[in-house]
Amino acid sequence: MSTYILSGSPHVHDTQDVKKIMWGVVYALIPAFLVSVYFFGIPALMLSLLAVASCLLFEFLIQKYLFKSSELTITDGSAVITGLLLAFNVPSSLPWWQIVVGSLVAIGAAKMTFGGLGKNPFNPALVGRVFLLISFPVDMTTWPKVSPLNTSLTDVITGPTSLGIIKEGLMKGESIGKLMQNVPTYTDMFVGNIGGSLGEISAIAILIGGIYMLVRKIITWHIPVSYILSVFVFTGILWLINPEKYADPVFHLLAGGLMLGAVFMATDMVTSPVNHKAQLIFGVGCGVLTVLIRVWGAYPEGVSFAILIMNAATPLLNNMVKPKRFGGA
């Protein structure tokens, strides 16, 4: 009698798997990556490659020599995402060794400490980014000005970001109307012709990546839409109350890392809630915290902190907010 495979149902499986999803995210990051290389030149390219290489190396070393595991997960694409996103969240002028340190924190402390893929409570790239921001505040807030197709190896000219201009100006008591003359046009902000972190500058490139992920069913609309919409509504209310003190909502959508955060960071499946209802609350939480930090906090930008705080709230949301149950009371 021949032997047949015995296993419980179901016997067929969807074609999507973790590896395809992770590499799908990597593909979705390509437009934003190309824009950053276009505007920031060779340093952006080098920094991104270095971040990816260090993330892969650290994951490999930790798995092989600390876990002593025979299975290697560096091909699953998740470390590539962490590396790219970390690079996307720093200025292109960051010293090379700092991105290596950031990668070690992201992969070592934020991911592998908890057991690797799927186990980490916080978004690794954001942990790495915040670590760098706190440790090297000057390097992390020195923004090179964009110079399209710059082939030199270093950026020299620096300038503040739009959010920085607003924050400092308001602290000096200037009015929004006057300060807005100093920030780039919305078209430039939409395309990416502005200073800032590597991957956050171009809203359009990020949205293209986001749409690709939606089509491939890697993410759902719940988190990005609720995040972006709540920022829009919250800043809109403030702006209606006092347009001389608060920047308008469109500015808030295009400035800083909101798009990158809402599309690529907050949607990280590992660190966001599992059901759609909780995801909506998560998105709104991210939005509200981002605005609170931007408007009243010490930092001009609040996306990283907002997402990390909501990452911490994710287990709570998973426990408290339940999906609608069929035939439930």
Add this chain to the structure above:
Amino acid sequence: MNGLKTFPLGGVHPDDCKFTSQKSIVSIPIPERVYIPVSQSLGAPSVPIVNKGDKVKTGQLIAKGEAFISSNIHSSVTGEVEKIEDWIDTSGYKRKTIIIKTEPDVWEEGIDLSSEIKREITLSKEEIIQRIKDKGIVGLGGATFPTHVKVSIPQGKKAEYLIINGVECEPYLTSDHRLMLEKGEEILIGTQILMKAIDVDQAIIGIEANKPDAIEHLSKLAEKYKGIKVQGLKLKYPQGAEKQLIKALVNREVPSGKLPIEVGCVVQNVGTAFAVYEAVQKNKPLINRVVTLSGNNIEGGNFMVRIGTPIQKLIDFCGAKLENIDKIINGGPMMGKALVSTEVPVTKGTSGILLFSAEVSSRMKVYNCVRCGKCVSACPMGLEPIVLEKAAEVGNWDLAEKYHVLDCIECGSCHYTCPAGRPLLDMIRLGKNKVNQIIRSRVK
């Protein structure tokens, strides 16, 4: 097609792979021996009333369903009872089986074998239910719940709708589809009989949109039958699950832990409606059924098979080769059972036999759970498989119960969709089993 309905919560879209939908039903020859297990329906096994050496006719009662939930079993062939011994069945275990060496067909008295359609229903409600019980009719969709129990409405309850399940949402299977095309009139008469049995004046036949020919055919026929409506349904698995089908068709939600009658519905499969027609109008017991043989790399077809025929005979008749076959499934690929051998006989619950090579049916590489939540979105019962799996893994049965593990209908949508390839349903079944044991021990 306009006005297609569906259920709102969860569900997945596996490729439907209905390769055999255009193949007419063909009767396969009677084998030299049939193996008729005495346990072919949900509930208690039937009790054999024949002995070794007895001569039996086709359609003769050979095992009686004595418990409340149990069913009669009839000989599907004429011949001599060779032995009654344990034989492997679809469960993978050896169970008591009546083995009959066949001779040329001689039918039991009183069975109408003509192909003429008998439309007039002369039996009373009680006589219909008794006839359904006598003739061993069980749910032919796969769950094999004894039909006479299902149509006996409990005291204090009232049925409003009869729902006829022609959804056939399992990929590959086409036996119901073919039956609707070839025995449409009989199915409608069977539906009328069932309406009389449960005392309702409305019946809805739900059919998924991938069977437009069946929707059209039955809709046309149904014009002549008062109270019977055909409703097209959007393609979505598991639409053929009782609770999901009721939700899709009449927008009522069966409460957790309750039966469809709670919301005034009784659901029967189209195959069952046909069997009811044969039992009531033709006096014919349930001794054969339509079985789809399909899979990857085989041509397959739809076959009328006598109960007890070893599936090897079906495979031989179809000319399928087993060389590259690594997995054999009784039923559909989403909920069917993997078989240990081709000696297993076709039983009342066998809607299809699928032959798969390893590339289609092996489990994928298992990754850590990435908490993507796809299992939660896919669950048609609104459960959280991600939590239920964990609960079973660590043996936290209280947590499993609290998260309503018993609501799980084992449709497999979570497991199907999990990108980390985690054995979600395996663990949930374990959870259900343990929680059921615990609940039973509490009652004692």
